[in-house]
Amino acid sequence: MSLTLHGVPLSPFVRKVRIVLAEKALPYEINMVVPYVTPQEYSQINPLRKIPALEDGETIICDSAVICDYLEHKKPTTALYPDNPTDRAQALWLEKYADYELAPDSTFKVFFQHIVCPTLKKPSDPAIIQDAVNNLIPPHLDYLENQLNGQQWFVNNTFSIADIAIACQLINLQHAGYPLDGQRWPGLYQHLQQLTQRDSVADMHSAEQQMVEKVKSRFSIGDLPL
Numbered sequence: 001m002s003l004t005l006h007g008v009p010l011s012p013f014v015r016k017v018r019i020v021l022a023e024k025a026l027p028y029e030i031n032m033v034v035p036y037v038t039p040q041e042y043s044q045i046n047p048l049r050k051i052p053a054l055e056d057g058e059t060i061i062c063d064s065a066v067i068c069d070y071l072e073h074k075k076p077t078t079a080l081y082p083d084n085p086t087d088r089a090q091a092l093w094l095e096k097y098a099d100y101e102l103a104p105d106s107t108f109k110v111f112f113q114h115i116v117c118p119t120l121k122k123p124s125d126p127a128i129i130q131d132a133v134n135n136l137i138p139p140h141l142d143y144l145e146n147q148l149n150g151q152q153w154f155v156n157n158t159f160s161i162a163d164i165a166i167a168c169q170l171i172n173l174q175h176a177g178y179p180l181d182g183q184r185w186p187g188l189y190q191h192l193q194q195l196t197q198r199d200s201v202a203d204m205h206s207a208e209q210q211m212v213e214k215v216k217s218r219f220s221i222g223d224l225p226l
């Protein structure tokens with residue numbers, strides 16, 4: 001099986017797929033497709049021109065959730081989706097929550113405005129960042145802290161796609177310099193620490209941190225305007 005993942009490591013959705021690939025010990029190549037400036041021919045891979053997309057021989061799969069589900073069926077070990085219908089539904093709900101509720105306020109507001117805009121030579125808007133940080137993101141973190149309910153992992157205290165999807169968005173906030181308050185959200189804070197220390201994540205995470213530092217220095221990006 002020869003797998004090619006299209007995208008860039010700092011995308012939370014690409015990261016989600018990379019963690020799943022690493023957990024399953026599946027080798028792959030990464031083809032650096034930079035979002036928002038994708039070449040025209042990338043439409044043949046993904047008509048939405050979004051990353052990630054995965055090529056497995058003749059098969060092309062788009063969207064991180066669909067890709068991760070494909071990988072789970074392709075290589076069931078290490079299992080990242082619960083078997084039990086109730087737990088599975090909860091894991092899928094939390095993945096959807098991360099991708100479609102948390103991402104719009106974290107990655108697409110804070111990370112996009114603070115880190116991506118300067119690289120695209122677009123002005124960033126501090127008011128969007130401040131609104132996200134002060135008003136939009138805390139209710140998500142309250143909800144997730146509650147869902148974690150003192151456990152190490154979100155669903156049945158077993159590592160799953162839910163943990164990966166949520167942490168991937170929080171990592172983009174961390175890359176942007178968002179101070180995740182360990183006093184206010186101790187469970188989530190601990191969850192992020194534990195996830196980034198996993199064997200499947202640790203090296204990737206420190207490589208990403210170095211990438212972010214390079215981008216910040218190259219585009220003279222300072223602290224978040226909080």
Ligand SMILES: N[C@@H](CCC(=O)N[C@@H](CS)C(=O)NCC(=O)O)C(=O)O
Pocket residue numbers: 011012013035036048049050051052062063064065099
């Ligand atoms: N639901 C999609 C979201 C993918 C997504 O929005 N990717 C961003 C980069 S983080 C992108 O490619 N944006 C380019 C665009 O919207 O044109 C997934 O899970 O794969």
